[in-house]
Amino acid sequence: MKSPLSQIVALVKKDLVLEWRQRHALFGILLYVFSTMFVINLMVKEPEDKIWNAMFWVVQLFVCVNAVAKSFLQESRGRLLYFYSLVHPRYFITAKLIYNVLLMTVFSVVTLVCCILFLGNPLMHGLYFLGVVLLGGISLSLLFTMLAAIAAQASQNAALMAIMGFPLIMPILMLLSNIAQSAFAPVVQPGLAGMFLLLAGMDVLVIALALILFPFLWKE
Amino acid sequence: MAKNWWKIACVLILLYVIIGGFLVRVPSIGNNLQAIRGIFFHLPMWMSMYTLFTISVVNSVWYLATNDLRRDIRASSASSIGVLFGLMGFATGMLWSTYTWGGTIVNDPKQMTTAIALTIYMAYLVLRLSFTDLDKRARVSAIFNVFAFALLIPLTYIIPRMVESLHPGSASSPGFSSQDTAGTIRMVLWPAFIGWTLLGIWIYTLRNRYKRLVLKNILHG
Numbered sequence: 021m022k023s024p025l026s027q028i029v030a031l032v033k034k035d036l037v038l039e040w041r042q043r044h045a046l047f048g049i050l051l052y053v054f055s056t057m058f059v060i061n062l063m064v065k066e067p068e069d070k071i072w073n074a075m076f077w078v079v080q081l082f083v084c085v086n087a088v089a090k091s092f093l094q095e096s097r098g099r100l101l102y103f104y105s106l107v108h109p110r111y112f113i114t115a116k117l118i119y120n121v122l123l124m125t126v127f128s129v130v131t132l133v134c135c136i137l138f139l140g141n142p143l144m145h146g147l148y149f150l151g152v153v154l155l156g157g158i159s160l161s162l163l164f165t166m167l168a169a170i171a172a173q174a175s176q177n178a179a180l181m182a183i184m185g186f187p188l189i190m191p192i193l194m195l196l197s198n199i200a201q202s203a204f205a206p207v208v209q210p211g212l213a214g215m216f217l218l219l220a221g222m223d224v225l226v227i228a229l230a231l232i233l234f235p236f237l238w239k240e
Numbered sequence: 241m242a243k244n245w246w247k248i249a250c251v252l253i254l255l256y257v258i259i260g261g262f263l264v265r266v267p268s269i270g271n272n273l274q275a276i277r278g279i280f281f282h283l284p285m286w287m288s289m290y291t292l293f294t295i296s297v298v299n300s301v302w303y304l305a306t307n308d309l310r311r312d313i314r315a316s317s318a319s320s321i322g323v324l325f326g327l328m329g330f331a332t333g334m335l336w337s338t339y340t341w342g343g344t345i346v347n348d349p350k351q352m353t354t355a356i357a358l359t360i361y362m363a364y365l366v367l368r369l370s371f372t373d374l375d376k377r378a379r380v381s382a383i384f385n386v387f388a389f390a391l392l393i394p395l396t397y398i399i400p401r402m403v404e405s406l407h408p409g410s411a412s413s414p415g416f417s418s419q420d421t422a423g424t425i426r427m428v429l430w431p432a433f434i435g436w437t438l439l440g441i442w443i444y445t446l447r448n449r450y451k452r453l454v455l456k457n458i459l460h461g
Contacts, residue, residue, distance in 0.1 A: 173376060218402075225394075
């Protein structure tokens, strides 16, 4: 038996290789970001700060749903059974979480670049916003990974994911857009540290729940 | 009869709460005036809802440990009645805020987060409907229920206490400690908590029994 770490690394590597072999999904999402931003550009040209922020996070949300949803759908039942016989479910979900975080980090940066290209750059603290964006990408992908795992058990996947996911993601999204608001103004917002702590707390909560509950989900 | 004493107690307490709630002399402060009586019907709904959601999540965890379908039925009945009480709490709150805060839905953090929490539980109920396989439904929805409860507490208990809110007990306003609340209100409010919670549990047991009858053939077959 290999060590847990090498198992997780192998699983992440497998997902990355698979992603690159099936590039249509990857480029599909890139095209999706591109065309959404272009449509927004055609409609509102250069929006003001608040709208810019809102647009960015909504696009980010949908990118995350599209990118993460398929992480469990692409696995056929037979293959899942094969994994089940090989690795502990906890390592499997850890690998999926890491892989989705990596994926979402890339997409977050791409969304940000597209947003700045098409909608102008109202940011005053660019690096700070980039940090928030990466943090947001991680938070979103963690929660949606677990939801994708749940949705994969049910039959109508995509719609179910939206129904389950949006109420759960709302508090995180509200927190993120509030934190990100600081990047548009020269003054520091009060209560920023508290919001960061809350966000980190949410992430830890999601990871802990995923690690505890996923083995039950896989029992079949 | 011996087992049903709490139902009789529930009816008597609620009669006392409803009659007393409308007749008791209340202090008239600010623009609250007589609308303060809403407290007897607004606050206890949340107590009832929390009780039912706690029953639900305990049964969900119990299901995951034992795989006993009856636990799942308990969890689902409790959360659907919990949603009912949550909606009633929301409705009474909206009625109250219309006359006190000057709007049905104001931008109050607690109102927002509660709405989100209720949506999460409604998503739980929708999730249940999307399965045909009973065991799978029980397992997956139990997992989602744990998630929902884990978000309910920070959403409705922790965040509203950290920010400015029109609700009592936020960062800038006092809560319901014994010095701040008038004696006449307390006289009705505490029984109201017990009465409405008992009513919630009563409805939950009825729904639980009904659901078990529906699945009788599977549970005993």
